Amino acid sequence: MNRGFIQEEMLHCTDMTVLERETARMKWHQDQQQQSYFGGTEFGGGGGGGVVFQGHEGHHQVQNFQGLVGTGGGDLVLGEMVSQSVKVVDAAGLKNRWAELGRFELPDMGFESCGLVNGTSSEFEMTAGAISRTSSCAPKVVVAAVAEPKGKVSAPVGKESSKKRKADKVQNTQVVVEDEPKDKRKKLCAEDGESKITEQTSTKNTTADNNNRESSSDTSKENSKASEVQKPDYIHVRARRGQATDSHSLAERVRREKISERMKYLQDLVPGCNKITGKAGMLDEIINYVQSLQRQVEFLSMKLAAVNPRLDFNIEDFFGKEKVNFKQNSCSFGSLGNLGVQHFLMLLILFLLQYQQMFPACSTSFPTIGMSSEMTNPAYLQFNPAQVVACCGLEMGINSSDMALRRAISAPVSIPETYIDTPSFTQLPPSSTWDADLQNLLNLEFHQGRSTSFPSQPFTGSIEASNLKMEM
Amino acid sequence: MRHPSSLKQEFLKNWILGLQRCGFSSKKSTSIMERKKAIKLSADLAMASTRNGTTCWSRALIANASRDHKSKILAEQILGPESQSLKKASSTMPPVICSRRIRSKKILRRSCSSHVRRVRKIALPQKVLSANSVAKRLVQKRTNILKSLVPGGEYMDDISLIEETLDYIAYLRAQVDVMRCVASATKVVNQNSD
Numbered sequence: 001m002n003r004g005f006i007q008e009e010m011l012h013c014t015d016m017t018v019l020e021r022e023t024a025r026m027k028w029h030q031d032q033q034q035q036s037y038f039g040g041t042e043f044g045g046g047g048g049g050g051v052v053f054q055g056h057e058g059h060h061q062v063q064n065f066q067g068l069v070g071t072g073g074g075d076l077v078l079g080e081m082v083s084q085s086v087k088v089v090d091a092a093g094l095k096n097r098w099a100e101l102g103r104f105e106l107p108d109m110g111f112e113s114c115g116l117v118n119g120t121s122s123e124f125e126m127t128a129g130a131i132s133r134t135s136s137c138a139p140k141v142v143v144a145a146v147a148e149p150k151g152k153v154s155a156p157v158g159k160e161s162s163k164k165r166k167a168d169k170v171q172n173t174q175v176v177v178e179d180e181p182k183d184k185r186k187k188l189c190a191e192d193g194e195s196k197i198t199e200q201t202s203t204k205n206t207t208a209d210n211n212n213r214e215s216s217s218d219t220s221k222e223n224s225k226a227s228e229v230q231k232p233d234y235i236h237v238r239a240r241r242g243q244a245t246d247s248h249s250l251a252e253r254v255r256r257e258k259i260s261e262r263m264k265y266l267q268d269l270v271p272g273c274n275k276i277t278g279k280a281g282m283l284d285e286i287i288n289y290v291q292s293l294q295r296q297v298e299f300l301s302m303k304l305a306a307v308n309p310r311l312d313f314n315i316e317d318f319f320g321k322e323k324v325n326f327k328q329n330s331c332s333f334g335s336l337g338n339l340g341v342q343h344f345l346m347l348l349i350l351f352l353l354q355y356q357q358m359f360p361a362c363s364t365s366f367p368t369i370g371m372s373s374e375m376t377n378p379a380y381l382q383f384n385p386a387q388v389v390a391c392c393g394l395e396m397g398i399n400s401s402d403m404a405l406r407r408a409i410s411a412p413v414s415i416p417e418t419y420i421d422t423p424s425f426t427q428l429p430p431s432s433t434w435d436a437d438l439q440n441l442l443n444l445e446f447h448q449g450r451s452t453s454f455p456s457q458p459f460t461g462s463i464e465a466s467n468l469k470m471e472m
Numbered sequence: 473m474r475h476p477s478s479l480k481q482e483f484l485k486n487w488i489l490g491l492q493r494c495g496f497s498s499k500k501s502t503s504i505m506e507r508k509k510a511i512k513l514s515a516d517l518a519m520a521s522t523r524n525g526t527t528c529w530s531r532a533l534i535a536n537a538s539r540d541h542k543s544k545i546l547a548e549q550i551l552g553p554e555s556q557s558l559k560k561a562s563s564t565m566p567p568v569i570c571s572r573r574i575r576s577k578k579i580l581r582r583s584c585s586s587h588v589r590r591v592r593k594i595a596l597p598q599k600v601l602s603a604n605s606v607a608k609r610l611v612q613k614r615t616n617i618l619k620s621l622v623p624g625g626e627y628m629d630d631i632s633l634i635e636e637t638l639d640y641i642a643y644l645r646a647q648v649d650v651m652r653c654v655a656s657a658t659k660v661v662n663q664n665s666d
Contacts, residue, residue, distance in 0.1 A: 283614035305507035
C-alpha cells in the first residue's frame with residue numbers, strides 16, 4: 001500500500017510541485033477527518049497516509065476518465081471506457097445497468113442513493129469501501145492500466161468474497177480472466193459508477209480536485225501508454241462455469257491446451273496415430289515413429305557406406321562407370337515417345353547437373369546412368385526410371401510415395417513427334433506443374449552452382465557444357 | 473514451414489557439400505563403419521544446417537556432433553568454414569540452459585526437502601493411487617523417452633518438446649526420403665554397371 005502510494009506520488013511529482021501536493025494532501029486529510037465514515041471500518045488498518053492516498057487514488061480515477069474524455073482517448077479500451085461513462089451519465093441508466101447485472105446489487109444501492117442525495121453515513125461507508133478496494137490495487141494501476149478495471153471489478157462484487165478478490169488481484173499480474181465477454185462491460189459500468197460517486201463526494205474539495213485534475217490528464221495518458229505496452233503480455237483465458245479461476249490452474253489449463261493443440265498436429269504428422277486417444281498412447285506412437293525414422297537413417301547410411309567403397313561415394317563410381325553419350329541416351333528416350341520418360345530425363349539431367357556441380361571430377365564428360373543397354377526394353381524403363389527419378393529428391397512436391405510416382409511415370413502418354421524433337425527441354429511447354437517446377441529448379445541449380453564456394457574453375461565450364469547439352 | 477521439396481533439395485545440397493568436404497579430405501580407404509559414421513554424421517549435420525540453427529534440436533545436434541572429440545574433427549570438416557556462426561550459436565546455447573537448469577534443480581531440491589515429502593506421503597495414503605496418477609506417470613515416462621530421442625530434448629519443457637518433435641519429425645522424414653532415394657539410385661547404378 002505504502003509503496004503504491006509512493007509510486008503514485010512519484011508519478012505526480014512531475015506534474016505538481018511538492019507544496020501543491022502537500023496542501024492537497026492536507027486538505028484531503030482534513031476532509032476525511034470531517035467525514036467520519038471515511039475513517040470507519042474500511043480504513044481501519046490504513047493509517048493516515050494510507051487514507052489520504054486512498055482518497056487521492058479514487059479521485060485520480062475519476063479524473064482519469066475526465067481527462068480521457070477531454071483527450072479523446074488514444075487507447076481502445078480506455079476509449080471504450082469513456083464511451084461507457086458517457087452512456088452512463090444519468091443515474092437512471094446506471095441503475096438499469098446494475099439491475100441487469102444483478103450481482104452488484106449492494107453497491108448499486110449505495111451508489112444510487114449517494115449519487116442522488118449525498119447519502120447517509122452507512123451508504124457512504126459502503127462507497128468508501130468500494131473506493132478503498134479500488135485504490136487497494138493502486139500499484140497495479142500505476143504499473144498497468146489494463147489491470148485497473150479488474151481490481152475494481154472485484155471491488156463491487158461484495159465483501160463476502162475477499163479471498164476471491166485476492167486471487168483476482170494475483171491474476172491481474174499474470175493472466176486476465178474473462179469469464180464472459182459481457183463481464184468486461186459490467187466491470188466498466190461498475191467502474192464508471194464508482195468514479196461518479198467519488199466525484200460527487202469530492203465536490204467539496206475543489207482545490208484538491210483542481211490540482212488533481214491538472215495531473216490527471218497526464219496520468220491518463222501515461223496509463224493509456226502503459227496499457228498499450230502491457231497489453232500483449234496478457235493471455236486471455238476463458239474459464240467456463242465451474243472451472244477454477246486462480247492463477248495456477250489457469251496457467252495449467254493454458255499449458256494443457258497448448259500441449260493438446262500440438263499433439264493434434266503431431267497426430268496428423270505421425271501415421272497411424274489418429275485412431276489412438278490418450279496422451280500416453282499417442283506419445284508411444286510418436287516415440288515409435290521417431291525411433292523408426294532414426295533407425296532408417298542409420299540403416300540407410302550403413303547401406304550407402306556398404307555400397308560405396310569410398311566416401312565421396314555416389315559420384316564417380318556412380319556415374320563414371322558407364323559414360324554413355326548423353327545425346328544417344330536422349331534419342332533413345334525420345335524414340336520411346338513417353339512423356340514420363342521425358343520428365344524422367346529432365347529429372348535425370350537435373351540430378352546429374354547437381355552432382356556435376358558438386359563434383360568437378362566427372363565434369364569432363366557428361367556422365368549418365370548407363371541405361372543404353374536397357375533402353376530398348378520399355379518394361380524396364382517403366383519400372384526403373386521411377387526409382388531413379390525418385391532418387392533425385394528434387395520432385396518431392398510431386399511424389400508423396402514412390403508408388404504414385406511410378407504410376408504417374410509409367411502411364412504412357414502419346415505425344416506428337418514434333419514435341420519429342422523439340423531442340424531444348426527448357427522450351428517444353430509447361431504441360432504440367434512438373435515442368436515449371438523443374439525449370440525453376442534448374443535455374444536455381446545453376447545459380448547455386450555459381451554462388452557456391454566450390455572449386456569454380458572446372459565448374460563453370462562444366463555448367464556451360466551441360467547447358468549446351470541441355471539444349472542439344 | 474517450408475515446402476518439402478525445397479527442404480529436401482537444400483538438405484541434399486548440404487549433405488553432398490558435407491560429404492564432399494570430408495570425402496576429399498580422407499582419400500584413403502576406410503572401414504565400413506567409419507564410412508557409415510561419416511555418412512550419418514554428414515546427413516545429420518546437413519539436416520541441422522538446413523534448419524539453420526533456428527530450432528533447439530538442430531542446435532543440439534550440431535553441438536553434440538562437435539562435443540565428441542572424435543567426431544569433432546569430422547563435424548568441423550563437414551560443416552565447413554561458413555557455418556562457424558552456426559556452431560558458435562549451437563555451442564553457446566545448450567550449456568546456458570543446462571547450468572540454469574541445474575541451478576534451478578538445486579534450488580528445487582533444497583526447497584522441497586525431506587519434511588515436505590513426508591508430509592505429502594502422510595497426506596496421501598497408499599491406497600489412493602488413483603488412475604489419474606498412474607496415467608500421469610505413464611505420460612511422464614514416455615515424455616522422458618521422447619526427450620532422450622529428440623536431440624537436445626533434455627533441456628525442453630513439455631510444450632517446446634512437442635513443438636521440436638514436430639519439426640524434428642518433419643526433417644527426419646525429409647532426410648529419410650532423400651537418403652532412400654540416393655540409396656536406391658546407387659543400387660540401380662551398381663546393378664547396371666555390374
